[in-house]
Amino acid sequence: MLRKVATALLLATAIPATAQTTPPKLIVAISVDQFSADLFSEYRQYYSGGLKRLTQGVVFPKGYQSHAATETCPGHSTILTGSRPSRTGIIANTWFDLSTAREDKAVYCAEDESQPGSNSGNYVASPIHLKVPTLGGRMKIANPATRVVSVAGKDRAAIMMGGPTADQTWWIGGAQGFVSYKGVATPPLVAKINEAFAARLAQPNAGFDLPQQCMAKDFPVAIGAGKSVGTGRFARAAGDFKAFRASPEQDAMTLVLAAGAIESMALGKQAQTDIISIGLSATDYVGHTYGTEGTESCIQIDRLDRELGAFFDRLDKDGIDYAVVLTADHGGHDLPERHRENAMPMENRVDAALTPKALSATIGAMTGLSGKTLIWGDGPAGDLYIDKGLTAAQRAKVEAETLKLLRAHPQVEAAFTKAQIAAVPSPSGPPESWSLLQEARASFDPARSGDILLLLKPRITPIVDPTKGYVATHGSPWDYDRRVPILFWRKGLTHFEQPLGVETVDIMPTLAALIGLPVPKSEIDGRCLDLVAGEGSSCPAQ
Template sequence: MRFKYLFFLFLLTSFSPSFAQKWTKPTTTTTNYAATVARPKLVVGMVIDQMRWDYLYRFYSRYSKGGFKRLINEGFSAENTFIPYTPTYTACGHSSIYTGSVPAINGIIGNNWYDPEQNRDVYCTEDKAVKTVGSTSRAGEMSPKNMLVTTITDELRLATNFKSKVIGISQKDRGSILPAGHTANASYWYDGGTGNWITSTFYMQTLPKWVSDYNDKKEVNKYYANDWKTLYPIETYTQSTADDKSYEGKFKGEATSAFPHLLTNYAGKNYSLITSTPYGNTMTFEMSKLAIQQEKLGQTGNTDFLAVSCSSTDYVGHQFGPNSIEIEDTYLRLDKDLEDFFTYLDKTLGKGNYLFFLSADHAVAHVPGFMAENKLPGGLVSSSAIRKGLDTLMNKKFNLSKSVITVMNNQVYFDHTVIDNKKVDFAQVKQTAIDYLKKQDGVADAVDLQILNTSTIPQEIRERITNGYNARRSGDVYFLLKSNWFDGSATGTTHGAWYPYDSHIPLVFMGWKVKPGKTNQTHYMTDIAATLAAMLQIQMPSGSVGSPITELTHQ
């Protein structure tokens, strides 16, 4: 039997090519692999504060070839990118872009919030353990400690064993600190009280010489000397309303909201006003170029990251509204700044050697006065009035004195100790508040955040509320406002809702390995970090819930 088996094996190995090939000793082959992972020299993330998606096209015919038009035509645009949570505020947006996460996970549920554990209001980037560097004010007592997860900038630092350099720059502290992440080399923001760009001891003990030298120049006075006049003849601003509208805000000392805005008198006296003009963006670009030059970003053999946020668009928008000549002029000037910045990047790093993306932390609603003027729905509510009304109701019905701590970020925070001491059923308290809220002008619905899944609101809206709810930082009851209703004043506008006018944001990539194109597939703000991670071949941030935009990464 053994002889037959060996003979049979001999036949198979002799006449079966596949069997013979299978048992042939493998030969050594050589595969060519790249010596290093392919990455760009520099990544530049740019957040335009309060930029509506439609601004890409609303002013398109007036943009220069090298600014927004270049971005749109040379880049890849995810045309239907939305914010997947509510409320839609600045700190939340910057955090979610860079963490690929939502407030429920990253912990940044607003620009500020009431913290039940600390029994006080908390500002998103506050840190009393650090000191200001660059001025004597308290504007630098800031750090990213309240953000609970890593950012894509942190992950880049980790992936390169901290050889990559990361710097954040914005007029707003939260617009610089949160994108730069926990491990940033530096983060700089503008101190309107002194006219200086500052940082905190979280990053360094003294400012670099190049920042101090820039501060010494007090460039803000140079811009004030130019006043704010329209870039082009005012009669050409046909995409805007008339210049002087009663629902537009005024600068202090001005009789109307109309152009020109005389800034000369503010030189050397009021350094903060620059943020409410397009010149604030221009200063941000100046600082960004200096950072690239002086810190040699993208020029030392490592992939570096510059996180920039332009804040003046937000300040101008809040004061004048999205249909004002002021906002149109701000974007036309921003377009010029972008063109100059792209030219600088091309010259310094080489076209195609840097990866650039542009998005927004949120968009913005139309001014209620503008809506009424054009027979469109909209209006105002008052959080303070809602709080007083609820407090009075709770006192009357349950004999609860000062049981409502605050109403903010569309949430009602109750004092649980007061309610427990009175042995009142908390479920009844919340239901009473919900019934009251539903009767208020401008309120569309209200829900108990503890049992949100049992509510009858549409699933998509329920998901956005859930994504914005952090169990240890959020309130007890959430109320939804009607379309284009918000908590504000009779002049100017704001944001915060789930509606597309607040949550539909631009997202355009350009540069390294980006081919021109567009997609109309629905994507979310949280997909930005995941896309960057895929392109850079690094780990996603620790709280990431986004997905790579494959229409871009598969090209």
């Protein structure tokens, strides 16, 4: 009997020791687009699949995409680089280059604008704007045998997490299924999955059952013009790709490709550690299309939990020693119409007068410079660019009048100049304590950022009319858009939860430490997070 007890104790201690000291054979880095810390915690008690497994690992429920520009491209650029947008150069989904000769002055973050015919809406995809290496890129430098794979629902997710040296980079390019860079041949695996993709899309979907936890959310919210959201089940007609994209079906297909890539390439089954990044984009499309608090979002999180559970079970059956990190590129905010029905009467939509087109017209009339575009921007918040064709005196006048107008507007929290932001040191310390100016500095690139940064007050949704497109969004400097969960899991890793704030830029050095890959501190903004509960550390000695 004593011998059996001793053996059991030995086995119990051996598993955590392996998880702490032996590098995993495969890193699985998952980003769930628009999976806010609020959304994570709201449904946490109902998890029974993959998300439940991850909550049994090391949990940081208060992670931060610490910068101000909480958009998809900047957020994904932080996760596997260890660097904030000020270092990655990915300051937004779209910025403006007013010196370019092409008619379209907007530059998409994953676009090679030098390619003939490329523009921000119909572009040649490229990682050229990412200024720093990803973890996969660093792993390949250390050991060229490392395989780096990136798959996602969006090109910017796959590209920013995989980096320019990934062996395989795939994203959903439309109804045709998964695509890659221009000129990349489609391997048999992807061709086979695209056939399954087409077959699934060709069939109608009757919708998903409503889980018990979603019942209380089952009521319509009117958003104007006879349109409402809040009661959907993701029923769609055959061939409706737009509905497919904004549903759990999209994530299911992305995980099918990820699992297939792991199996066909034998990732995690050779001497070196491999890495696969997975961008699950459906939660974002659902949040934009229906909001974050209706039956649609509730069903999406339930299906995400189930699909992740099946994915991890498949890896378990293959006997792979893998480590997982799951986080998000940004948070999200529900539509103001539902917020107003649920105890938040102060919620509102942005004044159309704050759109760049309206601002340009108003400032033109005020300065006598009407008849041309004075102010460029991607929407009624974020970076604003002043026309470079103006004289120095005209530019100064336009800037002064724009700042005066913005700072007097009741929906504007702050309007910072480029000089103001540039003068602030790169922020440090707990991300929850940063000022708005520090958050802005973490998103600032002197060559790409605008002349003025417009930040709206909290609870102002930067969508003027919800009947003409998306109903809800993100992108603000407020915590509902900045806070995301950061979850680490590996078999044998002892569970603990740290409620204090950490950053998504801490993920890369934490994973690098797990595989013994040195990363110079001067090259990144993040720090290694110790994943060992109690004594001992998974981080290198300081």
